[in-house]
Each structure stands twice: as structure tokens, then as C-alpha cells.
Amino acid sequence: MALSREGALLIEHLAEKMPGAQVFLQDQIKGTYDGQRFKSIIKLTASIFQLYQGLVYIMPTGVVVRALAPHIQNKKTDPAVVVVDAGGRYVLSLLSGHEGGANELTLRVGNILGAEPIITTTTEALKNIIVGIGCRRGISADQVVRAIESALKEKEIPLNQVRYLASADIKADEHGLLEAAGHLGLPLRLISSEEIRSTRKNFEASSWVRKKVNLPAVAEPAALLAGRRTQLIAKKKSYQGVTVALARENFLWSASVPEDR
Secondary structure, three states, X not given: OEOOHHHHHHHHHHHHHOOOOOOEEEOOOOOOOOOEEEOOHHHXXXXXXXXXXXXXXXXXXXXXXXXXXXXXXXXXXXXXXXXXXXXXXXXXXXXXXXXXXXXXXXXXXXXXXXXXXXXXXXXXXXXXXEEEEXXXXXXXXXXXXXXXXXXXXXXXXXXXXXXXXXXXXXXXXXXXXXXXXXXXXXXXXXXXXXXXXXXXXXXXXXXXXXXXXXXXXXXXHHHHHOOOOEEEEEEEEEEOOEEEEEEEEOOOOOOOOOOOO
């Protein structure tokens, strides 16, 4: 759902990657776009709230909250609700994050738009390890899983501390990587190639990777860019066709609050 022309353009991009999704556009948006038109987001929300498993609003969060408020009942039955700003910069998991699938939907929308996912569920937000992954084309899921498990074991990091697997957007259709993420039960964040090329974060570039995929590297920059205040704790290492790097996010309070407080 969108209220603006900018939102309508984002919806066009989303619709290409989310076949079967229903599109709703405010009737004052000028231009020819596929989708049903509506007059009031409050009335539209009332009519469709229980009809869909997930709702993606491309509009201000305050507008969405006011539209949702009369209909929220239970986190186990309410639909997943995600909010995107009209600039396509941020994707917020707003309602039914864990139980309803909004966290997963947030990652999916963020990967398509190249937007920053915002997930505030406490159990997810306190995880602070990001596994950056580069792999050759056609790699198997088993190979990816073994590489991830080996890298974590070497640093004595449990799997339940991993917030994201991360790779470049050129791996969006890499079935082995996608299957490995599903097998491990971990969300996969895809970083845009342009962001990797333009970042000033410090990582080891590879002439071989640049020649193959026109990127300076994959595993290390993906790990660094998939989180906030990140630092590498394990530089890239190759595991039979899979390159893995580990980064840790640093919480603002971690350096200033005593552990026993």
C-alpha cells in the first residue's frame, strides 16, 4: 500500500519480486500503475486487516499506527505488518514481528529494495554476530552449512548468537546459500553491490573476486555492512568453495555498563 508516487514506484519494484502480492494505491497518486485504488488508508486497513498474512505500508509510521490501532488483537493472529519509508531507505518490522512473520517479511522486503531492515524484537536484537559469505556458483547447501559451522566453531561462537547471514545481492538466486539459511534457521541479508563498492569500511580486497563478479570482495564487506558498529572478529577464510568472515556488532551500552549491573 502506498500514499505517494514515490511509494508507487517502490511497489512496482516489489511486485516484480513478490508475485501474487496485491497492490493498493491511494487514488490521488497521478500516473498509470497496476493495482487497486483507495481513498482512505484507515478504511482500507479496516477492510483487509484479516484478509492477508502480511501487510506492507509505504508511508509514515504514524499514519500506519493510527490505521492499525482499532484492529490489533493478538500477536499470534494479527498479520505481519511492515513499514517502508517513501525513500526506500528503511524497512521496519512493526507488528507481529516474531510470531506473525514480520521480521522475516522485513528482511525479504529489505533485500529486494536494498533497504536497511529495522527489527527491534529483543531476542533478535541482542544477537550480535554476522556471518559474511561468498561462494562459487552452484555451491551446495551442505557445503555452505559446513563452512559456517566450521568458522563459528573456530571462534567458539554458538549458532544462537548469529543475527544474520550476509552476502552480496548477486547471490539472491544462489539456491545453496538460500537453502543453507533455511536449514540453519537464520535470516539472510543481501547487501547491494553498489553499497559494497562505495563503502569506506576496511576489508581485504580480492582481484580474483573483482574479476569474477565486479566486486572488491564479498564475505568481509557483507559482514561489516549488514549490521551497525561492526568490526571483523575473523577475517575471510575459504572452506572448499565457500568464503566466510565473521563480524560482531557493538552495542552502545556494552562499553559503559558493568556486566554485573
